[in-house]
Amino acid sequence: MVIPSASSVPWAGPGHSGETLLTDDNGAQVGPWKLERAMRKARGKVQDLPTGFRFHDLRHYLASLLI
Known part of the structure; x- marks a missing residue:
């Protein structure tokens, strides 16, 4: 299943490249312990x-919604 870009949520905020979904206030990737x-x-x-x-359970939940 492919989600059209027009239907996807724009994850990247101002000053963020969009390469990493979870970032801190400086745009750096959030580490697993944090x-x-x-x-x-x-x-x-x-x-x-x-x-x-x-957190990984959220991934499975989202995937089940996309089915």
Whole structure:
């Protein structure tokens, strides 16, 4: 399945090349440990989120929506 560019979300913001989806305030790629810390913090704020939910699980969720 190919998503037409007109239908895709423009991920790159001002000052970002768009090569990396998750960037910090300086446009640098977010490292895995920083991402994991953010996910741990977010897990406590989202009601009914399964224990051990990972960022990678979001990838699978999005893929299932595209089917």
